[in-house]
Amino acid sequence: MSKPAKTRSLASELLIQLAIVALVPLGATMAFFTWQLFPYLTKNIIDEQQSIASLVTQQVIERIATAEEQAGLLIGLAAQDIDRRELVKGFLSQKSDFDSVYFLDATGSIKSIAIRDAIVLETEQLYMDMDLSHSSVYQTEGKTSGWTQVFLSIVTGRLSIAYFEEVGEQRLIAELAIDRLPKLSKRLSEQDILMMLVDADHQLIAHPDSSLSQQQFNLGHLALFNRPDSQKVYSTDFEWDNQKYFGTLVTMDDLGWSVIVSEEESSIWAGLYQQLRNWLISVVTIIVLVLLIALKRSSLFSRRFAVLSQQAKDIARGNYQTEVVQERIREFNELSENVVEMSQAISNREDALQTKEQQLREINEMLEERVEERTKRLIESNQELEKTNTALNDTMDQLVQADKLASLGSLVAGVAHELNTPIGNATMASSTLKDFAERIQQQLATGSVTKSGLKEFLNDAIMAAGITSRNLEKASELITSFKQVATDQSSSQRRTFSLNELFHEILLTLHPQTKKKAIKIELDVASEISLDSYPGPLGQVLSNLIMNAFIHGFEDRMQGRIRISAMKEEDKVQITLEDDGKGIPETALPKIFDPFYTTRLGQGGSGLGLHICHNIVVDTLAGKIRAESEVGQGTRFLLTLAACAPRLEEV
Template structure:
């Protein structure tokens, strides 16, 4: 009974597995095969479509190029024909006229009742002879008669072969007449007294004014009311003995051209022709509209997106073809140039035509794949039930026992196998122990992770406290640095003020000393004059006294005026330096004032200072700020540029690159600035004379004044050993927002905030000497 019960349970397990895993596996395999088959079909379709599209593009390129070449040959042959006609016509026209040629002319031509000169009626046969008409207004002289006779004879000989491919060949005598060979139309008979071919399209473009190069040109498409067809003409002017006498032309029927080009297309495609000036020459879908517009249908009148896109394509080089995909991806476009009238031949290949062939191939692949899939699934079903369902049913029963705590697994069919299922069955015996060991390891790892997290929190708190302390120290250090910088700037300004007062006092010493000397001399002369008066004054003594009195007065007045001028300049510069307001000032006067205040220092240096400032150049800006910049740059050049040299040259140059700006350059021929330190010259506290009186603030303050107050730019151009040039580009009228900027302290423009202490030391040494 137990045996039957165990067998029944195994049968139920097999049935369950067969109903679940096996069926699911079969469905998955089927789905995988279906997806693989669909993917393979898509890949084959994609590759096929790409190959078919590439093949179609190449075929379209060669077809378009061949059609354009064939059409271009038609036009090139027509151009060659008219060139040969012109050459032969000029040769015969210049040749000696045979005796009796006038009689021949009258035998061929005669006046008609409407006064037009035509072929005699008994000779008129336009199918084998040229048709002729000369207007009644034309003066029938020997020259015109000879031109007509030569043209008639030439077309009588050449006309039949020339019109075998083309519609007509003719000579047009502008405003006088026409000689044409055309088997289709008798132009001479069609002409009326009102007929005037001067404004006819082939003739209108051949005048010297419209064709000064006298080259071969093609007309636009036009409708010939007598031939009743659309045509284009190649026209070549004929000049003889320095004047325009005729033009030779061949007409090409547009209909015959389209029959050879547009109508002969690849299967599934259609062709069209566009002119370069935006006219549609031929199109199978717009034939009626082209005819209604008399061959002058513009693309912007059609409003067709595909035609608009074709018109924007870059034309390929002559003899080449370009193939591209349209913007909507629905058409392949082949474009080639037709030589002659420079038209564009376009062939449109709908991609739907390509896709249909690829789709048919894909359908066949899918049909074969479906049949193969049915056969394969039948075989897979038998294999899965035999090789997978039974072993897995045994393994499922063993797993259920393990989950219930029964770790003794009975040996079954699965363990006897040598494949993956056998390995799985043998692995179940070790499962219980491994699960217990893994659980123990997980508990130990969780405990260690919790301890690590606790330690990490403590370390984060300690690091945060350290960062707070470092931040507080950094704030204190920045505050001390700001106070130190402010103190250093204030000390620099006070030192500059002292140097300026000393310089001005030194400069005033000369005129004041001269004035005192002149005054003491005058006083002594006055005492001597008083004694002379008591003793009896002579005229010579009085004259000598008056002469010395005048000379002394002049010396006294000149020196006092010099002192007054120095004080006035000092007062103006001092007012500018102490004022944060703008004013209108002359730039040349400002430069002279700055040089005058720097004169006590500069005159003791071996410098040749050259100034080139346009007179009367005015600025509406901040003279105090500009003066400080100039003073800093001049003294900086004097200190750094010529150290260790006996002489040097300093130039102050001003020009106006445009009406709204002033360019000021302070250039020297000194030792220059090394390239590696040039990017840092405008940094605060950067100096090459650290410890020798340099503060490193002068150029930084100058840069800030130029940028923030004067609203300009300052640049350095220098090369080691070749001198330096500081270039300032300033607006002549400072922007209004600059008035809100903070200007330097009063009189600070005289402070050489670079390295002025060294110059003062030199000045002190000179005074002691």
């Protein structure tokens, strides 16, 4: 039964519906802000930030280009026969953009140097012949001219970039401090705009706070640097120093530097959010007033429906004497009239139902009598069916036992026939030996024994004894195997046994029956596979399967192959018996383990062989058996047995 739906009063439902209608303008406004106004404002902010970033980028590029022109002028002068010490001093004194200029020899040692606002004598004493061969200004990876990446200058102690070029046998190095680039970032910070300059390795090289610029922060973790397809201009929000920003990144082509222009999200949206908040407060106030008025009107509707509800309750209690309630609303009057008409219709139907109920009662009494009579007949039929089923089960048990005895009788007959040959040979050899002995006895009595005759007698006696011994050993082996198989199959004693030995004993006892056809039996069972189980029932199963292959699989053939294999996996042993006989039809395969199912009905087949095998495997050996076959290709039986079978009382 489904759970009843939660209900509410009519006044509440009307109030909710009116509230939904009132909330539509609010939702429309929010949707307009989200889908139209917000993206428009965001685009304006991005355009403004991109303009500022592009302006700063252009200023930096122009400043670097100017510095490169100055370096080119210095290189032209250095190529002339002028003292380079005086040349670098004069160059910096001419309001150059560079902070230090020096020449390195081929080993990377400083040979002439000048530093802005530094005392000449002290500068030369400190830095002349200083080895800079391991610095980035010397290690330029085979380049002979150009700009280095940002580095901490050993000479000025400030973050700098340097222009280098080979001049004769020396290298000119002109360092430009990063903090001499345009000061636009500080002016923008006064307007709540944060501007940063980042090198190609995402190291911070310029910030409104100069102390941060010198610390070389790596900003590679910012979301701005996760731009798709390495876009040169990219805008997104990111977090920096525990503050949320919305910013734009512009990348320079030559240096690989990036300019970041950003603003705190709180300052960007503060004004807009305030206007939106005021508008929402106004809308919510209007909605509340509308809902209060709607609540009063819905209460009036609710009272009118309460009158109609009371009429319906009276009808449910059996009071059909109701009158029409007159209201100013036409629909209410029509509803009241319909309720009165419904009460009259219900009254008329109840009278008709009472009449039909009496008729049904009489019919039910008649049906009960019929059901009682038929139930009595059914009970008698069930009793007869139970007797028949019991007799059928007894008959099947007798057939199963008869099948077992017939199998054992066939085994006895076969072994007896097989014993006839070795015992006959032994009898013939012993009688021949007796004749040899009587003849030599006569010769001894007459004194006509010769050395050659005695030697011939001994050779014949040894040969006869050998023949007798070999045939008696063969007979003994047959009797021992038969005795073990017969004992196992006539009882269900549990013991530990070798699966390989069990197969050899079974094949030996079945030899009189299997040798009639040239069927090759291949045995692939490891000698170390042993089971703690019931060899008798298992032997009966294996014998039935082998003979089933001979009788059915090779019914019209004298040649073929049967392969028997086994493998042990943990506590299970899987036995596979497959032949290349004629196979089993697909329609018959699901029924081969059913009792009394046989394709040789009237030809000696009882239909219980595979049924017995299935019962033994499942009930006694606690295993499983299944068959696979394809017509013309052969049949495969797969047995999965417990390596340690449960005791019969546990099954």
